[in-house]
Amino acid sequence: MSKTISVESSDRLKEFTQSFRLFLVIFYSEQDAASKAITNFPEQLSTTTSIPDSMKFAKVDVAVRQEIADEYQITTIPSFVYFKNGKVVDKVQGVNAAQLTNLMRKIKTDAEGAKSNDASSSSGGGSSSANWRGAELPRGYGDITSQIELQRCELLNVDSEGGSVRVLFDSSKPSTLSGGKATAKDWVESDTDEQLMLFMPFQSVLKLHTLQITSLPPQDDDDDEAPMRPRTIKLFSNKPHNLGFDEAEDMASTQTIELSEKDWSAEGTASIPLRYVKFQNVTSLVMFVVNGDGDSEKVRLDRLRLIGEAGEKREMGKLEKIGDGSE
Incomplete structure (x- = not known):
């Protein structure tokens, strides 16, 4: 799994979310110790959801890219915005253990589903749209x-x-x-x-x-x-x-x-x-x-x-x- 992407602009973020089926963005601040520490979450998650070229992670420092945080209505750090096929499907603001656990489960389920679909496509199986x-x-x-x-x-x-x-x-x-x-x-x-x-x-x-x-x-x-x-x-x-x-x-x-x-x-x-x-x-x-x-x-x-x-x-x-x- 590739390292977490650093996002330089809103346009670049949109390109990334459109390029990968599953995409998680973490909004944090280098100035906030707790917020900075939680950015390791996607790296840990990537060890159990290795989906090459389908699942990617990115991080946005709100102190540097406030305009991106404003665009996604981020009011608390850290926050997690999960994209699927280019659209926001879930958002967790703050360190909420239950919500983060649910988000992790959803991502792992989606990632495993993507892996199965890719295997079916490569073998020529399946006829779904x-x-x-x-x-x-x-x-x-x-x-x-x-x-x-x-x-x-x-x-x-x-x-x-x-x-x-x-x-x-x-x-x-x-x-x-x-x-x-x-x-x-x-x-x-x-x-x-x-x-x-x-x-x-x-x-x-x-x-x-x-x-x-x-x-x-x-x-x-x-x-x-x-x-x-x-x-x-x-x-x-x-x-x-x-x-x-x-x-x-x-x-x-x-x-x-x-x-x-x-x-x-x-x-x-x-x-x-x-x-x-x-x-x-x-x-x-x-x-x-x-x-x-x-x-x-x-x-x-x-x-x-x-x-x-x-x-x-x-x-x-x-x-x-x-x-x-x-x-």
């Missing part, structure tokens, strides 16, 4: 989408009225297929034209076998402005950062993919085999959607899944430094 997959896993390989460093992903030319880059890696069933009406768009669309450029850095060195793309544009043949599914996609491996569109147009790709109507399943997913020998030691992937399969000026992506094997963790330094532009 919480672990939805639009295509079968290739035999012998697992879903390694969780190895993507969400907080460092970058998506260029995305329509701001659609979803953020994180919805692409959401494990839930797309709202278009679930039958219910989404409260917010859980897909992304291109903005000024049909091209998209997605940079995905990884936490481990990966062996990539298959790329699964789900695209569910509205089925209205009379709407010329309706977004399209992607047709031509260029993949670039091991780039230190995102590419520019002109740069990617001229650069030789690791693999170029041409999709047709027959490649899409009934649930709108294309399962694309990669040239495995070229994707053996991959630390990042740039996906360039060159064009769509029609005459519209927009392309739509609902979900992305990476299938393969995860190797050794990369040496990225302390988690506290994530986002400073270094690796």
Whole structure:
């Protein structure tokens, strides 16, 4: 389990809570001995709830980051705010033994549940919407989408009225297929034209076998402005950062993919085999959607899944430094 994260700003805290399914924030003060001592609580808890890349802890010194404390209405130190899937689900203010015990039990239960779900997803088992997959896993390989460093992903030319880059890696069933009406768009669309450029850095060195793309544009043949599914996609491996569109147009790709109507399943997913020998030691992937399969000026992506094997963790330094532009 990684060390507790130190939070520098409200925006950084929001990024962290969105990046990890389970996230606990401790508000304390370096000036208060009792408050400072209790910050060891998450470190002790982490020894019994080891859920890699799903459960994380952070701390906020209210004397330094009062604006963050005010945002979460913290009136007592220490205080504990527990996030699940980016939303506050519990809060304990002050050293209340009974409430802290209950919070610990809840976190351990949620963490074990997350671990079970991850195991089910990796083995290809289960069909619930919480672990939805639009295509079968290739035999012998697992879903390694969780190895993507969400907080460092970058998506260029995305329509701001659609979803953020994180919805692409959401494990839930797309709202278009679930039958219910989404409260917010859980897909992304291109903005000024049909091209998209997605940079995905990884936490481990990966062996990539298959790329699964789900695209569910509205089925209205009379709407010329309706977004399209992607047709031509260029993949670039091991780039230190995102590419520019002109740069990617001229650069030789690791693999170029041409999709047709027959490649899409009934649930709108294309399962694309990669040239495995070229994707053996991959630390990042740039996906360039060159064009769509029609005459519209927009392309739509609902979900992305990476299938393969995860190797050794990369040496990225302390988690506290994530986002400073270094690796």
